Amino acid sequence: MKKIIMLLALPFMLLANESNKDNNDTSALIKKTKESGLNHIPEDRAILFELINKPKNPLTEAKFILGKKLYFDSRLSKSGIISCNTCHNLGAGGVDNIPTAIGHEWSKNPKHLNSPTVYNAVFMEKQFWDGRSPDLEDQAQGPIVAGPEMAASKEHVENFIMNTPGYLKAFRDIKEDADYKPTLKDVGDMIGVFERTLITPSRYDKFMETGDDVLSKKEKKGLNLFIDRGCVSCHNGIGLGGSMQVFPVYGKYKYADIGGFEGDKNKMIKVPTLRNVVETYPYYHNGSVKTLSEAIKLMGELQLDTNLTDSEVSDIESFLNSLEGVKMPVKYPILPKTNYRN
């Protein structure tokens, strides 16, 4: 746990420090932002740890190390060449930057869904675009066995682990049971732990936490607009997203037919996080909106019945830039040798 807490602190240390402090504008805007329902990633390590920890599957260093390997291990897939990181690339904002995910045998996602970012996914109330999964541990199992994604069977995953001594020992050590047979659920639990640590504090967080004036005038104007225009009614909390909401509220989404996804049974769709949104293009659940400015403009129309002017869009986009966060350094794992052969 100590090591994880240290790891969590790293991105904060990499954030630039600024000395301009606490002019009146700044403190008023911070107060307004907090009251609007927005929140920030706390720099206090103990508080942050509590926030991302899950009592049912506590974060430990051993789970983190194992989960990281599994996250990068393409041998979990049926083909042997697709890993979690293929679609949720930690080097590219936690996404694949293509409209819809491509998986096993070059299948596209059947509903043309766009790969959501894994960074800060821990702050989402639910997982998947239709919110069908309660947490990262549960979510992580899905793509491994989904036909158009990693296409593995439960048996493949479990046999692979049983025949990979380095993994088997790690699971058994964690379970404190020398005869334990790891399951797909256990694999999800480990990957979930690793994913919980993928948080990316940004200049916005620094601003909110310390009052340091690290946002530009335009970014602050954008933040004001973001609140005043009502974007914050869905994009709120620490994740600036993560709840289920009706989409669209007004009119028709012009790319609705691409994939035909309509959300959960109540036609609710998960609000994506805006953290690192400059990196996570293309946008919307079906990845059909290419630019951030179009995404903002359309959101105004579809969710707020508002025509945002070009200058407003530009200011809001500017604020969204400040949400680009620092990523935790990740050592690319050397995968344990396996005796499993397909």
Place this chain on the structure above:
Amino acid sequence: MKKIIMLLALPFMLLANESNKDNNDTSALIKKTKESGLNHIPEDRAILFELINKPKNPLTEAKFILGKKLYFDSRLSKSGIISCNTCHNLGAGGVDNIPTAIGHEWSKNPKHLNSPTVYNAVFMEKQFWDGRSPDLEDQAQGPIVAGPEMAASKEHVENFIMNTPGYLKAFRDIKEDADYKPTLKDVGDMIGVFERTLITPSRYDKFMETGDDVLSKKEKKGLNLFIDRGCVSCHNGIGLGGSMQVFPVYGKYKYADIGGFEGDKNKMIKVPTLRNVVETYPYYHNGSVKTLSEAIKLMGELQLDTNLTDSEVSDIESFLNSLEGVKMPVKYPILPKTNYRN
């Protein structure tokens, strides 16, 4: 250069130290091994640097950093999801562990060729199974624009670099030319530099360099057999492979029809390195041999007209285990933001 030399030293430091030194058997075997044409990776950093450096494209830290990013950057591919690391996975012995490479739109390699390892590829005399490429810089360009692999066009690559400010600046700094327009060849040059550093010293190297008795009795028996039986006639040098040789010399390779690859115009095929061979399964140019023991047995028949006994195969396999090397720690790169859109 200083930093690269430090990086190169890291794997040696991670190799276990042993105190048993220089009994007679050991020194005699080292002498015999050297005389047989085998060589080892020198621990002396300056000598090693000279060995992997290429005067026409000298190793520098700036090129290394840029080349590493490009190596992991799937945006170089047409689809956006295939990088060098997809088939030459640094976490998995530098290969994909599948019989034949899978690339763009799930194409298999047209000749059913198996992805060779990138680790220690710097020690190969030529690149590709038919040896058509003289060095890593040249080789690295190939798969990026090969239809069944990354399927990019030269224009895609060059436009992508031009529209990725972080890359453009890095190239221009390296070229010391503020207006420079990087080419596909430059991309290959940078990736080549990164790949040159991917060497993996092993217990075998420690044994040869220091005389420390870090090989087991069985491994030494295997090394003796490897020399006496003639394996060393092709698998020699530092790379334990890397030259072009006739294949097969005797009889018919039973999986020859899979892909129908016959080598270069003289029916010569590049001898693969045996370094990390326990990790680089499946074997042979078309990846049709599943186990290392079968690979050894078959080699005896096809190249040496010899029937190796099971016990000889087992001893040689044991020696090959000692060639598993320590890999340089690689920080997974955060890729520079791009304005390029497909």
